[in-house]
Amino acid sequence: MKNKFITFSFIIILSFFLITNIISKDKEISFLERRTLSRFPYITINSILKRDVFEKLENYSLDQFPLRDSFRKLKVFTEFEILKKSDSNNIFIENEKIFKINYPLNKKSLEDFVNKLNSLYEKYLKEMNVYYSIIPDKNYYLLTDDYLTLDYDYLFDYIKSNLNNMEYIDISNYLNIDSYYNTDIHWRQDKLIPIIEVLSKNMNFKINNMNYTKNNYYPFYGSYYGYAPINIKADTLTYLNNSTINAAIVKNYDNSISSIYNLDKLGSIDSYDVFLSGATPFIEITNTNYKSGKELIIFRDSFGSSLAPLLIDGYSKITLIDLRYISPSLLDTIIKFNNQDILILYNTLIINNSSIIKN
Amino acid sequence: MVFSSIFFLYYFLPIVIILYFIVPFKFKNSILFLSSMFFYFYGEPKYTLLLLLSSFINYSSALAIGKSINIKVKKNYLIIALIINLGILLYYKYSNFFIANINLLFNSNIKFLQIIMPVGISFFTFQAISYLIDVYRGDVEADKNFISFSTYLCLFPQLIAGPIVRYKTIHKELFNRKHSFELFALGVRRFVIGLSKKVLLANILGKFSNDLLNLNEMSSLSYWAIALAFSLQIYFDFSGYSDMAIGLGLIFGFKFLENFNYPFIASSITDFWRRWHISLSTLFRDYLYIPLGGNRVSKLKWIRNIFIVWFLTGFWHGASWNFIIWGLYFAIILFLEKLLLSNFLKKHKIFSHIYTISLVLISFVIFNGNSLKEILFYLKQMFIPSNIKLINKETIYYIKSYGRILLIAIISSTPLAKTYLNKLKNKKNINIMINFLEPLILILALLINTAFLIDDSFNPFLYFRF
Numbered sequence: 001m002k003n004k005f006i007t008f009s010f011i012i013i014l015s016f017f018l019i020t021n022i023i024s025k026d027k028e029i030s031f032l033e034r035r036t037l038s039r040f041p042y043i044t045i046n047s048i049l050k051r052d053v054f055e056k057l058e059n060y061s062l063d064q065f066p067l068r069d070s071f072r073k074l075k076v077f078t079e080f081e082i083l084k085k086s087d088s089n090n091i092f093i094e095n096e097k098i099f100k101i102n103y104p105l106n107k108k109s110l111e112d113f114v115n116k117l118n119s120l121y122e123k124y125l126k127e128m129n130v131y132y133s134i135i136p137d138k139n140y141y142l143l144t145d146d147y148l149t150l151d152y153d154y155l156f157d158y159i160k161s162n163l164n165n166m167e168y169i170d171i172s173n174y175l176n177i178d179s180y181y182n183t184d185i186h187w188r189q190d191k192l193i194p195i196i197e198v199l200s201k202n203m204n205f206k207i208n209n210m211n212y213t214k215n216n217y218y219p220f221y222g223s224y225y226g227y228a229p230i231n232i233k234a235d236t237l238t239y240l241n242n243s244t245i246n247a248a249i250v251k252n253y254d255n256s257i258s259s260i261y262n263l264d265k266l267g268s269i270d271s272y273d274v275f276l277s278g279a280t281p282f283i284e285i286t287n288t289n290y291k292s293g294k295e296l297i298i299f300r301d302s303f304g305s306s307l308a309p310l311l312i313d314g315y316s317k318i319t320l321i322d323l324r325y326i327s328p329s330l331l332d333t334i335i336k337f338n339n340q341d342i343l344i345l346y347n348t349l350i351i352n353n354s355s356i357i358k359n
Numbered sequence: 360m361v362f363s364s365i366f367f368l369y370y371f372l373p374i375v376i377i378l379y380f381i382v383p384f385k386f387k388n389s390i391l392f393l394s395s396m397f398f399y400f401y402g403e404p405k406y407t408l409l410l411l412l413s414s415f416i417n418y419s420s421a422l423a424i425g426k427s428i429n430i431k432v433k434k435n436y437l438i439i440a441l442i443i444n445l446g447i448l449l450y451y452k453y454s455n456f457f458i459a460n461i462n463l464l465f466n467s468n469i470k471f472l473q474i475i476m477p478v479g480i481s482f483f484t485f486q487a488i489s490y491l492i493d494v495y496r497g498d499v500e501a502d503k504n505f506i507s508f509s510t511y512l513c514l515f516p517q518l519i520a521g522p523i524v525r526y527k528t529i530h531k532e533l534f535n536r537k538h539s540f541e542l543f544a545l546g547v548r549r550f551v552i553g554l555s556k557k558v559l560l561a562n563i564l565g566k567f568s569n570d571l572l573n574l575n576e577m578s579s580l581s582y583w584a585i586a587l588a589f590s591l592q593i594y595f596d597f598s599g600y601s602d603m604a605i606g607l608g609l610i611f612g613f614k615f616l617e618n619f620n621y622p623f624i625a626s627s628i629t630d631f632w633r634r635w636h637i638s639l640s641t642l643f644r645d646y647l648y649i650p651l652g653g654n655r656v657s658k659l660k661w662i663r664n665i666f667i668v669w670f671l672t673g674f675w676h677g678a679s680w681n682f683i684i685w686g687l688y689f690a691i692i693l694f695l696e697k698l699l700l701s702n703f704l705k706k707h708k709i710f711s712h713i714y715t716i717s718l719v720l721i722s723f724v725i726f727n728g729n730s731l732k733e734i735l736f737y738l739k740q741m742f743i744p745s746n747i748k749l750i751n752k753e754t755i756y757y758i759k760s761y762g763r764i765l766l767i768a769i770i771s772s773t774p775l776a777k778t779y780l781n782k783l784k785n786k787k788n789i790n791i792m793i794n795f796l797e798p799l800i801l802i803l804a805l806l807i808n809t810a811f812l813i814d815d816s817f818n819p820f821l822y823f824r825f
Binding site for chain 2: 003007009010013014051068071072089104146147
């Protein structure tokens with residue numbers, strides 16, 4: 001009886017997944033993993049002989065496996081709860097928040113980062129008001145030393161000692177672990193008011209309209225959730241509106257016009273793209289209520305997308321430049337540097353992996 | 360194709376099982392032969408013809424050897440067949456090694472051959488050699504049926520990573536084998552255990568080694584942990600593969616011999632090699648060491664025999680000096696054990712286990728080393744660390760993170776769990792419960808393995824390179 005049960009169970013399980021895989025419709029995208037999934041390969045004699053088709057079949061069988069997300073959950077559960085691993089795919093959970101190990105400190109990357117920014121200063125930013133700040137990643141605020149984290153003291157000291165001619169603004173004391181999403185890498189826009197205040201004080205601009213309306217989107221599953229699909233409650237993504245933000249005009253690098261918040265992105269692969277429509281090399285925000293004021297240029301990463309809308313009230317125009325997508329050597333073809341304020345704002349993860357910033 | 364892949368488990372295997380069991384017995388070998396060809400073709404499209412050619416040459420050679428009455432002619436056929444087999448192996452596996460060493464020795468500039476070693480060539484070549492010698496010795500009759508012989512040589516459960524199955528072990532089953540729910544269930548059990556060894560232990564231990572190798576700052580402890588993790592990884596990797604092969608064999612009605620018997624509980628290196636990769640060590644014993652005279656010769660010849668066998672055992676594992684050193688390392692230890700240590704080790708049981716484990720760990724540092732310089736560096740950092748800390752935070756983090764898996768792996772490398780389970784089975788009530796739970800545990804294990812395969816990119820079979 002037992003042998004029959006084992007035999008039939010084995011055959012049924014294997015056949016069930018085989019048949020389900022054959023008859024079920026292939027998915028195009030995995031929202032959880034934020035990527036397109038492999039499709040059934042096009043078979044040619046050449047691709048067979050080169051083995052390409054079999055490699056694609058392997059990927060296809062993994063990507064289109066029935067209940068793939070549930071199996072990934074089972075794996076993470078096994079790693080954390082049965083094998084008691086500290087992390088799974090470098091992801092760990094602490095107090096219902098998901099973190100990613102960012103380790104070790106890459107001293108070469110720090111050196112490159114500083115060199116790239118010093119060159120940028122020498123080429124374009126001389127005689128301008130240049131400020132910079134370092135956004136700590138959320139591991140900085142971990143309350144335990146059970147995990148491997150960057151040597152933040154070294155990182156901050158190194159950057160401060162080696163970035164020339166720029167004024168440092170320390171924002172690390174105005175953030176805490178709750179300033180970040182539980183399931184995502186990014187900070188929460190609704191927690192950035194203290195940051196706006198400290199920047200405004202140090203950079204001498206004034207925000208008149210700080211009456212924001214909170215708009216919530218739920219459920220927001222951040223990028224870390226895709227790495228470790230476990231039963232952690234989704235975040236609520238909050239974006240702040242007021243009359244200035246609503247009236248602002250956003251001009252993209254392709255000259256298309258949009259608004260600050262792209263609501264179509266809510267519920268897409270990355271809902272955080274609601275802020276300025278996501279990654280882009282170059283974008284301008286114009287304050288339609290304050291046309292004759294100062295201008296600001298922000299050299300930034302994705303953290304800047306949620307911060308910039310809150311700064312627009314203090315400037316007539318903000319230009320955001322993402323050096324991960326545009327080389328500094330091309331900047332004078334798209335922007336004229338004259339008397340703008342400059343804010344350089346990068347998070348520690350980028351600083352520790354600065355090869356992604358273009359030369 | 361590897362067993363621990365979704366494509367094998369959920370596409371290839373169910374289709375082959377269903378086809379195999381619905382056709383009449385006379386077509387079962389053909390199904391296995393064709394599926395084995397596809398199995399090989401999937402991984403090595405270009406070399407499938409080579410496998411078929413090897414199959415045909417050995418089939419014909421064995422027939423010629425079997426039919427010859429004249430012993431000299433018989434011997435000549437055998438020698439020709441051995442030269443062809445070893446020639447193919449030497450060409451594909453060792454030619455670039457020889458070229459590199461000739462270039463180094465004579466400062467020459469001979470170009471390397473643009474060839475990739477066919478997967479499993481060491482295994483199917485040695486199977487063929489054992490078959491030819493057995494036919495020559497008259498231990499088995501030459502197989503007259505090309506399909507049944509090729510089914511033996513190319514049978515996908517053991518085709519690319521062993522165990523090395525001798526024709527005489529399964530030749531009766533090739534023509535007449537029984538299928539039953541008992542054998543099938545036994546096969547499933549063994550297959551799932553093997554899959555779990557591979558996916559849940561070997562792969563995770565491999566990640567542990569990798570994490571330690573990529574540490575920002577190594578410590579002496581990290582070198583020890585890498586040696587331990589790699590030793591356990593290669594054991595679970597290879598024995599897991601053997602378990603899966605044995606399990607698949609049982610599903611299709613074949614009974615392969617065991618390839619591992621808890622090698623880490625060995626009380627000497629001699630004992631270790633009775634328990635590790637048994638199909639290879641017995642092959643070298645039966646087809647090389649004993650024909651050379653074994654230990655029933657003068658002391659000098661006996662030493663020669665030991666060194667020849669272990670030089671070749673090392674060299675079989677790979678065309679690289681570290682494998683040769685690895686083999687010779689065992690030759691020296693085995694020689695010393697036979698000459699001086701065996702009685703001492705028998706009397707001091709605890710010491711003998713510590714001695715064996717230590718030497719085995721060192722052996723796998725040699726086995727895993729990319730160069731002599733690297734091997735010596737690793738050993739130095741383990742025993743006389745210089746410019747590194749004994750322990751550091753990073754090493755502790757990873758040892759803590761992988762602590763439970765290490766513990767499970769260490770326990771699983773001993774017969775403790777099996778012995779305990781067998782004791783429990785003696786109690787009637789508990790036995791009923793075990794019988795009830797076993798199928799459920801197997802299903803759960805299969806699903807957990809599937810989960811790890813779906814979400815895992817780290818899945819190398821270490822023994823594929825041999």
